[in-house]
Ligand SMILES: Cc1ncc(C[n+]2csc(CCOP(=O)(O)OP(=O)(O)O)c2C)c(N)n1
């Protein structure tokens with residue numbers, strides 16, 4: 129490995145760079161998180177084929193969210209995955225290759241809106257309640273259920289915001305958590 | 321079945337006598353006497369009173385296969401598909417059903433037929449074990465891009481998921497080894513689905529398609545109409561390249577001083593052999609092929625370097641390591657070709673033409689990727705190709721060829737390479753050679769000197785022992801009208817994995833020439849054990865479990881012959897070629913110790929070839 133990279137030819141360097149692979153020992157690989165939307169035939173078989181692809185080919189799958197589109201025959205899946213450029217290229221090409229997929233778009237380098245819905249059931253006491261309500265207020269969350277010692281909060285936002293909220297809730301004691309996974313859509317910018 | 325008040329059900333024996341037309345006529349009469357009451361729906365195909373005829377799913381399938389132009393169905397019956405077999409007896413379709421003796425054999429036969437003819441192979445099996453027995457063949461077809469359609473029986477839809485007798489989630493089991501699959505839940509979708517299945521299997525990068533058929537769907541009725549259009553909005557088949565890509569490719573080719581064509585199975589699938597040959601000869605570019613590319617360029621041509629990769633020629637691999645441009649045509653940079661990726665072709669820019677976009681830059685990033693059918697892309701490219709000045713490059717290649725040619729000892733011991741050379745001599749290369757997996761496969765790749773496309777068939781991607789004989793049976797059916805000999809090359813290990821199909825070849829009088837290179841070992845594993853595991857021959861000796869292959873052949877109504885020394889080889893071959901009405905099994909008792917060289921050990925760099933016994937990696 130070291131031997132090759134030390135005396136690497138221009139071609140070898142080019143190939144590694146395009147693939148996003150480390151050039152030298154100890155270099156980190158160029159891994160990115162990508163948000164990919166897939167319009168797919170609205171059937172269990174089609175969803176299975178998409179998710180199966182990730183396990184069969186060893187791709188990362190951070191989240192997947194599915195829902196029907198304006199055409200009841202089609203669903204939109206939002207997939208969050210990660211990898212170097214070569215792997216992401218593979219993910220996109222393999223998804224396109226599936227017979228049931230109509231449209232595959234990697235949103236990562238495009239303007240896009242992303243949202244995730246999260247329900248957190250968190251503990252509270254007299255002492256923590258005020259602070260908790262503050263945080264919920266700041267995040268524009270909504271309390272949707274309450275018992276004498278816990279409350280369920282609904283929150284929407286980009287995945288990063290949801291992550292931050294969940295992290296702030298953790299010290300209070302999270303009883304339960306349910307997240308929808310990210311959904312995303314290309315943002316049309318008309319008045320740039 | 322029918323109720324007593326319905327018209328008399330016709331006995332199976334009687335049905336067999338009646339032509340399709342008479343059946344239809346009877347149906348019409350029956351319908352008119354019964355009126356259009358719902359009751360008559362249970363007897364044979366029935367007039368529905370509107371001028372069209374309802375058929376059972378089973379009959380629709382049989383007629384759809386005829387409409388699709390299927391020539392052979394390799395199948396094995398069982399409960400879930402008994403209605404289809406019944407319809408075949410009744411309807412008398414144009415296609416010929418070949419009863420194989422194991423469903424795996426059926427899938428390989430379909431592959432062999434497909435690869436020899438370029439048409440889609442067809443398999444029909446029952447649910448559960450019938451379907452699972454096909455898994456190896458489906459996976460094999462997936463890895464090697466072979467177009468086959470596999471119809472599997474399934475338990476009736478209300479029982480799916482209930483652990484019913486002979487139930488298996490066939491779609492689930494085969495999901496990652498099919499190009500696509502269908503579970504037909506409504507008989508009205510059946511004909512459309514058959515049309516789609518063949519279209520998907522045949523077009524683009526070919527591959528296996530599974531169609532799962534629940535028994536109640538086969539019994540339900542619908543109108544039959546074979547659609548003329550396919551209707552697959554999500555399916556795009558690449559054809560031509562974008563014209564700017566052609567311009568770039570021409571510039572890169574003209575710029576190269578040490579160019580090399582690296583040709584794979586996509587060139588054969590795209591029927592592009594003549595165009596590859598024209599490109600090489602016009603531009604004076606040397607050619608190396610993959611295992612599946614063998615035959616895409618005549619190996620007798622001075623520009624041919626034979627096969628590259630793990631057991632490719634030393635000079636082909638030298639050319640790869642020194643080339644400044646590699647034009648990959650329908651090849652996928654498999655690890656058996658590249659060895660250690662980092663070290664492969666370190667000086668070469670790469671143009672990669674492939675019909676499957678996911679193949680491009682998958683293993684080795686391409687400087688120029690062209691998505692398209694190899695044949696069509698070459699059509700676009702060829703008008704711009706002019707002779708290159710490659711004289712110096714071709715000279716280096718000539719010297720590498722002289723430095724380290726393919727060779728073997730001729731010391732009086734019987735060696736497989738000699739047998740292969742004699743077979744080549746006998747056929748002048750005009751044969752379909754179907755090989756198994758292991759040493760025999762590699763020698764067959766190295767020594768037969770393929771001159772025509774579709775003259776070499778093997779299990780490359782999956783490396784399935786037991787492939788050769790059943791695939792040769794399929795190729796034998798495909799070649800029956802042409803008279804082209806079909807030669808099946810086997811090891812003693814792999815042969816026994818599907819030997820039962822000898823009976824099928826014999827029953828149909830296929831004059832297969834079946835070669836067994838009997839080295840009494842799982843030879844390729846033994847070779848690794850000798851070279852990489854200190855001669856510990858753990859469980860690779862087959863002496864105790866090998867049968868008497870000549871007797872085995874005779875037991876299946878085939879001719880059995882045996883050679884134990886080099887001077888018996890020609891006599892055995894001559895005797896075999898005199899037999900024209902049945903298969904001949906030729907057992908060659910070859911020496912155990914022979915190894916396949918040269919060799920790049922798995923994961924090593926392509927420069928590190930072992931060229932002969934006892935030399936160390938690197939000291940070439
Ligand atoms: C179904 C299957 N099992 C195991 C292997 C691993 N394998 C590859 S080559 C080989 C030895 C084959 O022996 P034989 O058929 O006698 O051929 P030879 O190498 O001796 O020519 C084995 C076991 C395989 N490729 N396929």
Ligand SMILES: [Mg+2]
Pocket residue numbers: 811812813837838839840841842843
């Ligand atoms: Mg052997």
